Amino acid sequence: MIEILATLSASAAAGMRIGIPLLIIGLLQGSNLWSQVPILSHISPPILLCCLTTWSLIELLASKKLWGQRLLQVVQLFMSPLVGAIMGLGVATATATPNWLIAIIGGLLALVLQLVQIGWFYRLRGLPLWAVFLQDTLCIALVLFAFDAPWQGGVIALILLWFAVRSAKQWYDWYQKGRKGHGRQVR
Numbered sequence: 001m002i003e004i005l006a007t008l009s010a011s012a013a014a015g016m017r018i019g020i021p022l023l024i025i026g027l028l029q030g031s032n033l034w035s036q037v038p039i040l041s042h043i044s045p046p047i048l049l050c051c052l053t054t055w056s057l058i059e060l061l062a063s064k065k066l067w068g069q070r071l072l073q074v075v076q077l078f079m080s081p082l083v084g085a086i087m088g089l090g091v092a093t094a095t096a097t098p099n100w101l102i103a104i105i106g107g108l109l110a111l112v113l114q115l116v117q118i119g120w121f122y123r124l125r126g127l128p129l130w131a132v133f134l135q136d137t138l139c140i141a142l143v144l145f146a147f148d149a150p151w152q153g154g155v156i157a158l159i160l161l162w163f164a165v166r167s168a169k170q171w172y173d174w175y176q177k178g179r180k181g182h183g184r185q186v187r
Contacts, residue, residue: 005154084110
């Protein structure tokens with residue numbers, strides 16, 4: 001169960017940012033870097049370190065501006081399921097759960113959280129700066145929790161999933177309210 005919670009924690013981090021969680025997971029492995037992480041273990045560590053550091057800086061700096069948030073959302077929407085699967089597999093090393101199931105769960109959780117971010121971005125016409133800082137902090141904390149405190153990280157990931165479900169319901173109610181109001185105006 002602890003492995004599953006660690007997987008959820010790492011995958012939730014990938015649902016917020018792409019480069020930062022991958023960079024942290026490699027650095028936490030010490031001199032081995034990404035040798036225990038599927039797919040990334042086949043890439044040269046210096047090249048991977050350079051690419052992930054650059055992308056992490058882009059994520060940290062561009063996410064503070066409206067145009068940067070839009071640009072990052074496009075990339076993160078397509079890459080978050082893959083990174084979520086990689087993060088989940090990188091954390092879950094000795095579990096009885098099949099790897100394909102961990103990859104699917106991790107990828108779907110990352111995608112759902114990314115879709116919620118996009119929904120709030122368009123609903124609020126841009127994420128406020130405090131929310132972006134909260135995302136950055138939560139992303140880093142979730143990766144660290146995946147290794148050091150998987151129970152707490154998994155609970156935070158489940159709370160984020162609950163928040164995603166609540167957001168979807170709120171958006172649906174908001175949409176239905178708008179349709180009813182628009183229907184009255186047309187008549």
